[in-house]
Amino acid sequence: MKAYVIASTLATAVAVNAVGNYGQCGGINYSGSTTCDGGWVCTYSNDWYSQCLPPSSTGTTRTTTTGTRTSTTSTKSTTTTSANCSQATSGGSGTLKYTGVNIAGFDFGCATDGTCTTSKAVPPLSQYSGVDGAGQMQHFVSKGMNTFRLPVAWQLLTPTLGGTLDATNWAKYDALVKACLNTGAYCIIDIHNYARWNGNIINQSGGSVTTAQFVSLWTQIATKYASQSKLIFGVMNEPHDVPDINAWAATVQAVVTAIRNAGATSQLILLPGNNWTSAQTYVSNGSAAALGTVKNPDGSITNLAFDVHKYLDSDNSGTHVECSTDNVSATFLPLAQWLRCNGRQAFLSETGGGNVQSCVTDMCAQLSFIKHNSDVFLGYAGWSAGAFASSYELNEVPNGSQDTLLVSSCLYQQNLP
Template sequence: MAPRFLLVALALAGTAIAAPATTLSLYERAGNATAVQFVGTNIAGFDFGCSILGACNLSQTTPPLSNLGGVDGAGQMQHFAKDDRMNMFRLPVGWQYLVNNKVGGTLDSGNTQKYDQLVQACLKTGAYCVIDVSSPYARWNGQIIGQGGPPNEQFVSLWTQLATKYASNAKMVFGVMNEPHDVPDIDKWADTVQAVVTAIRGAGAKTQMILIPGNDWTSAAAFPTKSGPSLLKVKNPDGSTDGLIFDVHKYLDSDNSGTHTDCVTDNISSAFQPLASWLRENKRQAINSETGGGNTASCQKYLCQQIQFLNQNADVFLGYTGWSAGAFSPQTYELSEVPTKNGNSWQDTALVKACIVAKKS
């Protein structure tokens, strides 16, 4: 489970390479890749106030933009792209925020305009920019999408509007949903995801990556046996799976919650080795869009080992984005990747400096 459930309280109180024009297929990368294609971090804030029950207190949303009274998230991304050569940023945002708490409604012009400022700041760096919908957890106010909660049509409406807005930019990436968990019927969830994929492609986003999340907090360890078999059936309208990338998360602390400053595992034998084998067997690829740890020696050791394994298996792992920079307080947040600005320069956290470093493929 990711640290997202701490956001209410917090709101109140890598290996980077040059970005390719398009992702390479499994066959193009097999035997050739020595580094993942995408590395970056999350720029959090537009998701603050959201709980694990899928309820969001919009008064606690904290836009990571200095012109909106927050931190300089645009400057953070410029630094990461220029100095660390990161080429992907994941931009979490609450579903409720985008529609101003009106499920199934149109995008709220004011809130969407504010979020778009972060998107445009991301695109200005030349990086790939992930819209990460954080209702979160496959829910709207505690009710599961398509399984007793909002019907699929209301979730599809959100994504149709977002895809229509950003379809013309090839560097936009569509993250269907942050960390579904305790979804009772994974086959019905796959049907929900299929409806979203069909809608995104139908809205004109024909080639952009779509990140497909599983159940179990989209755990990399659970994915091959629990969610993956059902989600394999999700296809593009033409029957292909081009650009449909499995979205997995994995933290390195004792309970996989991402809430402790110490790390105890590199997740290789328990998660990423089995997942790599499963992906190859099924000719698919994945991205680890949330991972990280404290700025401690143990996390530097294990996260660097985990990243090394992803690079060594870059035919099936496209990349990773760390959790998290953005609006978090580097003084109080356990997993802060927030750089510190000194004059005209930025200073990275110890973990970013140790592990999220450039490696050419």
């Protein structure tokens, strides 16, 4: 597990074998140090995981080894951060506004080149496929989650590029949206096409897919849901290999303008960047600079957040059961610093790992860091529940009332330190 070091003008004594900030310091099968570096506190999350957190964190702190807890009372204190915003180690209330999972199925059959075999879609609703996505969402809400991302193929909604919504397919997808809204949760509409339609990238030189055709889709969706305050609009899932990021930003700007002009003036809109909207490269690949120019029609950036994704396996593909990084030092710490310095916020709408101990360790660390930086991170959604089989590597589908290991250990916010 990786730890990060923050540059400081003050010399800090490093304890021998001490665990770095946000590192694991206890839990079943954990055999490392239970002492935190720099006066940070080993804070109990669950039997599998305890973590080194700032001394300002509230709650009960425990040293945990082989599942045995020793409780001590923690003291709340005020952490003073440097005037240089990049030095801040945490910020916000420590409570995220949005936490949940993806409810996949309407996106099945979509490839990363933007082709979608719509006959492979599995609507995650009992009346259409036998998959009880509505029951899953009710279960997750009962455990404290409040957000669900609902991926869907563009071609399923409008079989003709630039055309009107297909009545039959729209009715099915709308049923899932309504089932989500009926739980009282926030519901993210996610067009799952990788900034493409059948291999052609939107609004790129020499391409055949125009911004206007994409705007037509979003205008129709936003018009139908303009009065739904708990709808969130996820402009596009994972753009990648987009040659001109500024042209992509212009497309996103047109979508934002269309959504607001359709009457959806208050809902959150998620702005996806290049390179699979990777949290690690969102700044370095130019996405932050380009999409930072996107504004509401009134010139504000209210309810416009960067959409980021990050997995925890060896190649960030989300295709391996085991996890190898907690993404704190290389990804979320520098991103938090950039967001804080530039007055922006981000939403981690996809992250996941296998139901194994390595992923419990790394995912809990990652999400705990995000939770303790709630001024710049709005929330997260795990990948994935919905129509996935139990054999899927990153399965988060509950088995009746029983959650998967990763969900029960890390994805419920109240279980995080």
